[in-house]
Amino acid sequence: MSEKIKFTIDGKQCEGEKGRYLVDVAAENGVYIPVLCHWKDVIPAGSCRICTVKINGRFVAACTTPVEDGCNVENNTPELQDIRKAIVEMLFVEGNHFCPSCEKSGDCDLQGLGYLYQMMVPRFPYAFERRELDASSPKIFLEKNRCIFCKRCVRMIKDEKGKSYFAFKGRGKDLEISMDKTIAANISDELAQKAMDICPVGAILKKEVGFATPIGQRKYDNVPIGADIENLQKTNGGKK
Amino acid sequence: MNEKILGIIEAYGRSPYRLVDILLSLQKEFRCVSDEAVNIVASELGLSEVDVRQTKSFYHFFTTEPVGKYAVYLNNSAVSEMMGMADVVDEFEKLCGISFGQKTADGLISLDHTACIGMNDQEPAALINSVVFTGLNRQKVREIVAAMREGKPVESMVTEYGDGNNAHPLVLSMVKNNIRKAGPVCLGEYETGKALARSLTMGSKAVIDEVKSANLRGRGGAGFPAGLKWQFCAHEAGDRYVFCNADEGEPGTFKDRVLLTERAQMMYEGMAIAGWAIGAKEGILYLRYEYLYLKAFLENVLEEMRNQNLLGKNILGKGFDFDIRIQLGAGAYVCGEESALIESSEGKRGEPRNRPPFPVQKGYKNNPTIVNNVETFCSAVKIIENGAAWYKKMGTEDSSGTKLLSISGDCKMPGVYEVEWGMTIHEMLRMVGAENVQAVQVSGPSGVCVPPTQFNRQIALEDLPSGGSMIVVGKQRDLxxxxxxxxxxxxxxxxxxxxxxxxxxxxxxxxxxxxxxxxxxxxxxxxxxxxxxxxxxxxxxxxxxxxxxxxxxxxxxxxxxxxxARVKDEDFQSDFDMEKAIAESCEAVNRPPIVHE
Missing domain, CATH: 1.20.1440.230 (NADH-ubiquinone oxidoreductase 51kDa subunit, iron-sulphur binding domain)
Known part of the structure; x- marks a missing residue:
């Protein structure tokens, strides 16, 4: 067993194991820190920055920072809430996200966060970037307009030899997600499903299947994103 | 073609860690890295094609289509523009009949821009097939284009060589050192091997203590105490590595170029001293692609130092093994960040890593690694040679020693100046002969734009920290x-x-x-x-x-x-332009837009 440590998030006493990432330990303590790129037990990318918190006054990403004994974490402060809302708004203007026509609507983490932070009109000018749709694989669509560069697929979808199906291409303003046409031609149904499931938005979609759950009954249609983590706290009555 | 590609892959031991080197060799051989080449590399290295392409597409100097037989990369940094880049662009485009970003139909000449190539003291400057051309103007462009049309080798277009080692047979470059002020540390007197010999008798811990006591802080810009970095690394288990960061990409900095040309031994000696201090056997010089023209020379210096037993096995008979190899970059500013530099050296995209772990814990191939700037290693040599007390007499309390400044822009004497920390901007401007100054950009684009009312501030880590780039902006400029x-x-x-x-x-x-x-x-x-x-x-x-x-x-x-003065006195305006939005459809139906306000 690793060393137990104590720390606070917005004044609330929390406990956890030293060295684990703050975002996971916070969740176990019933504190929701929003994420888009993080996936538990996968090497973090630290790329979406939506989990930005302040630890002892310094801005850090909660998904890449291990908890330390006695640290004071700020999470739901107005300053951080505004930063997170700004990141959500920024993602809506830099890509092309049309929720009503998106297959992932209701299951989309970005949309969920848009509701959580009550985004109305983004403060930033729309970029109207032209991006491609890659339909070359018989199993999946890669809808680049919706990609938020979280790298989940880059990190998690590999073949048995460790080769990547997905990778970044270019850098800076020319950055895009790309799919390996050669190996994606033979991707298994399971892996295609996994790729779609881990995508926080609707950028990766499985071909030739309908969507079983109707809009209105999907993941975030009736409960806000993060409620599962915060409800854990309520059902436990705050007990550990 | 396939034979050649396979040969290149073989030459790098079929190692994915050397992917950047492999791609560099391919680009040199075929003037591009074609999709076909990518596929071969991927299959030979056991990677997917997108894995190779993600590295390839990260770096500026890899292209999918062949560049021209003469590939012109003209610097478009601010100082190049200030010094007349527009004329150079115009002349090139007029004579070649193409725009920047294009290639002539016969494939002879391609014109592209690139970020600062470390020649801000002699702009406008360009790389043509990695040969440096400085001080360009319309007349010089005419000569260059004429020579290209005649099919002359690029090297033969350089007729006058710069001073110092720029005229060395392995360099033969027109680059000038422009050393305007030599201080006692990096550009003072130097005898190769003295400090290394001293280190080996001192013991590794004493070396670290000396560097710590001198309060040597990283010269790349961040100012992290070098001795502390070495100490942290020495305490970690594993095969430790010493990296020298010669990727000075901050627009306006060129002081490492001068050190690489005139103080290569000193830099390598500093790396060896650091290697001894932390217990490393291997050092890597990460050389930015823009300085490729120095590579043969730098390789030769390594060979000389091996012959002098200052590198290699059993150095100076003290049982210390340490050697250095050169790793080339391929055009990416962010690789100056130490963890991005390590990623790049591992053949990957130069994306900075998350911390922790820090490079001193898990760096190159997950081994403990220190990364220091060229100037930091050179400074360490003098600290060991003359002692921390000597070093600390210079500079300010928080910033000891000297700093190399690369000063460019609107001044009479652009060049490299070694000054003690603590010099004010006023003093600096007098030194370089600058008048009618509107602003000084301290430490490059990532630094601070300082107005005349603050010219009494000091160049020091505690006031105006600087990695070395100083750009003087005259009153005539549109800031x-x-x-x-x-x-x-x-x-x-x-x-x-x-x-x-x-x-x-x-x-x-x-x-x-x-x-x-x-x-x-x-x-x-x-x-x-x-x-x-x-x-x-x-x-x-x-x-x-x-x-x-x-x-x-x-x-x-x-x-x-x-x-x-440039903004409209309004509180709201729509970013939506109706006329623009409907322009395409109006054209299709051949009707002028009618917009009701």
């Missing part, structure tokens, strides 16, 4: 257009994109500056730019995103009147 917009376009290109905040906000902010320059901005845009820049600074992982809003924030703080 927002010539400087701020240029810098933001630079960051927009150079953000690795790994943090989406850095990728997107640099794009958004560049467009906002463009809006101001074009007179389309309104008052609230100014506060927005400031606020949005702060969000990027607070949420980005590495120094790039944390500082890339500085061109805006520091000019808004110090030169707000320049912005206010």
């Amino acid at each position: 927002i257009k010539d400087i701020v917009l240029n810098f933001m376009a630079f960051f927009e290109d150079e953000s690795c994109g790994s943090c989406i905040t850095c990728r997107s906000f640099n794009m958004i902010l560049r467009r906002q500056v463009q809006k101001v320059v074009e007179g389309r901005a309104i008052k609230p845009d100014l506060d927005n730019m400031k606020d949005w820049g702060e969000i990027m600074a607070k949420t980005s992982r590495c120094g790039l995103g944390q500082t890339s809003s500085n061109p805006i924030s520091t000019t808004l703080a110090n030169f707000r009147e320049l912005y206010e």
Whole structure:
């Protein structure tokens, strides 16, 4: 067993194991820190920055920072809430996200966060970037307009030899997600499903299947994103 | 073709860690890395094609289509523009009949831009097939293009060589050192091997203590105490590595170019001393691609030092083994960040890593690694030679020793100056012969734009820290257009994109500056730019995103009147332009747009 440590998030006493990432330990303590790129037990990318918190006054990403004994974490402060809302708004203007026509609507983490932070009109000018749709694989669509560069697929979808199906291409303003046409031609149904499931938005979609759950009954249609983590706290009555 | 590709892959031991080297060799051989070549490399290295392509597409000097037989890369940094780049562009385009970004139909000449190539003291400058051409003007462009048309080798177009080792048979470059002031540390007297011999008798811990006691702080810009870094690394278990960061990409800095040319032994000696101090056997010099013209020379210096038993096995008979290899970059500013530099050296995209772990814990191939700047290693040599007390007599209390400044822009004597920390901007401007100064850009685009009212501030880590880039901006310049917009376009290109905040906000902010320059901005845009820049600074992982809003924030703080003069006195305007939005459909139906206000 690793060393137990104590720390606070917005004044609330929390406990956890030293060295684990703050975002996971916070969740176990019933504190929701929003994420888009993080996936538990996968090497973090630290790329979406939506989990930005302040630890002892310094801005850090909660998904890449291990908890330390006695640290004071700020999470739901107005300053951080505004930063997170700004990141959500920024993602809506830099890509092309049309929720009503998106297959992932209701299951989309970005949309969920848009509701959580009550985004109305983004403060930033729309970029109207032209991006491609890659339909070359018989199993999946890669809808680049919706990609938020979280790298989940880059990190998690590999073949048995460790080769990547997905990778970044270019850098800076020319950055895009790309799919390996050669190996994606033979991707298994399971892996295609996994790729779609881990995508926080609707950028990766499985071909030739309908969507079983109707809009209105999907993941975030009736409960806000993060409620599962915060409800854990309520059902436990705050007990550990 | 396949034979050649396989040969190149074989030459690098079929190792994915050497992917950047493999791609560099392919680019050199075929003037491109074609999709076909990518596929062969992928299959030979056991990678997927996108794995290879993600590295390839990260770096500026890899192309999918062949570049011209003469590939012109003209620097478009702010100082190049200030020194007459527009004329050079115009002449090249007129004579070649193509625009920048294009290639002549016969495939002879391609014209492209590139970010600062470390020649700000002799702009406008360009790389042509990695040969450096400086001080370009219309006449020189005419000569160069004529020589290209005659099919002359690029090397033969350089007829006059620069001073010092620029005239060395392995360099033969027109680059001038422009050493205007030699101080006692990096550019003073130097005898190769003395400090290394001393280190080996001192013992490794004593070396670290000496460097710590001298309070030597990293010269790349961040100012982290070098001795402390060495100590942390020495305490970690594993095969330790010493990296020298010769990727000076901050626009306006060129002092490492001069050290690489004139103090290569000293830099290598500093690396060996660090290797001894931390217990490393291997050192890597990460050399930016723009300095490829120095590679043969630098390889030769390594060979000489091996012959002198200052590198290699059993150095100076003390049982210490240490050797150095050169790793080339391929054109990416962000690789100057130490963990990005390590990623790049491992054949990957140069994306900065998350910390912890720090490079001193898990760096190159997950081994404990120190990364220090060229100047830091050179300074360490003198500290060991003359002692920490000697070193600390120079500079200020918090910033000991000397600093190399690369000074360029609107001044009479651009060049490299070795000065003690603590010099004021006033003193610096007198030293370089600068008059009618509007502003000084301290430490490059990621630094601070300092107005005349603050010229009494000191160049020191505790006041105005600097990695070395100092750009003097005269009163005749349009500060927002010539400087701020240029810098933001630079960051927009150079953000690795790994943090989406850095990728997107640099794009958004560049467009906002463009809006101001074009007179389309309104008052609230100014506060927005400031606020949005702060969000990027607070949420980005590495120094790039944390500082890339500085061109805006520091000019808004110090030169707000320049912005206010260009914005409309309105509180709201629609970003939506109806005429523009319907232009395409109007054209299709052949009808002029009728917009009701």
